[in-house]
Amino acid sequence: MLLVLLLACSPANPSPGRALDSAGEGTAEPLPGDSAADNDHDTAAEPWTLPTYDASALPDGVPVVEITLTAAAMSRLDADPFHAADEAGSFTDGEGVVHDVWLNYRGAYQLQGVIAYYDLRNWKVKFAEGDEYSGHRVWNFNYEPHLRAQLAYELLRFAGVAVPSARHVSLRVNGALAGTYLQYEDPDNKSWLAEQFGDDDGDLYKGAYDLPGEPQCFADLTWLGPEDADYACHYAKHTNDNVAPDDFAVLRAFVTALNDTPDADFPAWAEANIDVDRLLTSLAITNFVAQWDSYPQRPKNYWLYQDVRAARMVLIPWDLDNTFSPNVDGSYNQMGTTASVLYDLEANDYEAPNEGEGTERPLARRVIAQPEYRAAYLDRYRELTTTLLTDDWLDDRVQRLSAQLEPELSRTDAGRLESANAEVERFVHARTAFVREELAGL
Template sequence: MNRKSKNLLVSLLLITLGFSCQKDVEHSSNEGPTIIPMDSIVTPNEEANYLNFSSDYIFDQDKLPTFDLILSQENLDYLDDNPAREEYVEGSLMFENEMISQVGIRYKGSIGAFVNCVSGNNWTNPSGHKKCTKLSMKVKINYQDKARKFYGLKKLQFHAMNLDPTQMRDRLGYWLFRKAGVPAPRSIHCRLNINGTYYGVFALVEQIDGRFSKYHFDEGDGNVYKEVWPIRSNGNANSNNIFISALETNEETADVSLMTEFAQDIHEANPDSLTNLVERWMIPEEIISYAVIDRLIKNDDGAFHWYCSGNSCNNHNYYWYEDAVNKRMHLIPWDLDNAFENISGQNPVTRIADDWGATRNSCNPFAFGGFSFPQRSAACDKLTKAWVQFDNLYDTKKQEFITSIFSAETIDRKLNEWSQQIYDATEEAYELYDDAISISKWEAEISRLKNDLEIMRNQ
């Protein structure tokens, strides 16, 4: 950080922390977060880079950027008191000498993100104060001003990678999906400071929202849905209300008629018309490429893992984009922190029992894995069964990727490039924190990942 950056950061810290001469406020979980005083708000400069450059500047694969989050001590204590509360507090963001005040800041993550990182005893219902140095964070740029953007983005997501000893799963996984022609988030590594203290290397992952759809699709104004499958596990179409509740865009109009039509078509399709259904509603090469990459990286906590409770089964960690102009549905991968893990390891919760297209137990739920959690074969789902019928295309795409984007030469080069990029930052974090990964362990995990990928090339 240069002298100008340090001076700017110190100035804002003095404002937000209330100066060192003030007494510390003892935080109570009953107290709410504080609001930044009006005289502390930074007025945007119309010439600021973040107002004039696109998101490509942020997701530059050749840089390791540094982001600074600045919060009052009271607000930081409020977050640390119960990270799983996932409630925004007000703070500021500094990036490359430019300050943005009145942003929302909170911790984020699914159940797995908080395991062993909060003080509560029930890992299935995380609670309690923060224990780990790093936790994933979300910054809401438009917290106070709905129209405000940061390099064209409304949210920033910093993934802590606590479950990923390679520090590469997000970046490599999404890179592979995109190279295969699948719409997927952009991701880079970054350094994250909070109130002037370095917390470590994070993965900055693109938020899947309206900015995402406008960037990745020519007709980008359609609906984005989070974690809703067109049909239920019993084969019936989901209801309008279910689709509306899953909307991430266009909530005001909430027109889900196209998704409803898609769901009804799946429900009514007979076995002989399933391939026609896919050709009518999707781009076969795109969705089969999704399936190939998903299986090559063992994304076992994604759309093809059907977790069951009784006879009801559901999947998660995906989005849909609905192109209303061309009447096409696009499946988008999400949350890859458990990807790659089950190639040579055996996560007791996430591991999928079946190979692509296989079924067992007459499509009834069955216990599997170290914890014997019930799951159902993915190909028992009618839509997945339709994709499985493109077996020749699947085999063709798999061989194509193994000799190109998934080849040892290509992936090893990328992993070496990205490892060099974050080496010093990883070493610095290890010198500061007991729970940070050591260079020797990290390099061993990278080697293991390379070996695991070779296993997948030969399956």
């Protein structure tokens, strides 16, 4: 079976522009290298091999990188952290090479928390065409002196789901140590799309507009109306937006068919339009790690990409820092270690914290409602519990990643990593036991 949900986008040469699009992430205005000419390049016609990754390999060390910008530029970003325009600056990579870049803050509620609690910033860094960093032009740097997001991205990546790579770096800002940051590329990179899907010509969308203190537009993939404009607030278009910024026909047609295809015809439609195998793998892993802050629990924090080569749409999981937490808080984290393996997949189990989030999740529930796909999901989950989703693999991974990080940590970050690792270990041991027992009875 093939998969139907994807997302990605490509920036161009660094250039000043708006800080945030309707998905709340930083993007510049149309740039050289992201022009109509780029959209004429047919990557889907070129030879391509699906990438695979070694689940035993570790990142190549913990590089020290540095962001430099003027005090005036940082003041402008601080004055409007969610909407400020990109600022010119420089980025020094782990080899000491200095790159001219455009800089901005990234994120919404996580950025808000990092500023309030630590007086730090999360960053989006945009490199020039021809001066890419590790092969890509748009990168994210989040203050994360823990392994939650890295582990979650690795599990998905090693299991065959298209997600960014993730590694820790030691970040300095204007000469001062900021801390231990997670570095990962943005799906909004044509090079990343071509690498993962063999094409970069499709439409890429990011789900939901959700910024602190502003009206929300969630992205539950229900039908919103017959006009392209009905979808614009809910899904930020990231590719082909310079050519046809108001054209949401691809997304609108997909959402319409997802919701309106009769039950009797749905398996055939899904087989033709969804890479079911990878979708089921994604649902299983995000369920295991208790990713409560994304689809299907919440209608946000994901990307959709029109995979032109496969003629399907693809879902790309995103923002995985709220994972591996054993502590249910009765508000946002409602999963913990004892969420069913079918949590929120057959009915609405997650109580939305915001009225506008709704209760329908057609992408996940219409697929799982098909007996053959439900069985395939459970079989895939069982298979993963013998490979990646085990105490042994996860404990070993945490120990090896921590051993690599520890020599580079400040005393503060070392304490935060130790505390987070204790929670992750407690989560993993309780979760694996619960999942194995439930799967054995299904």
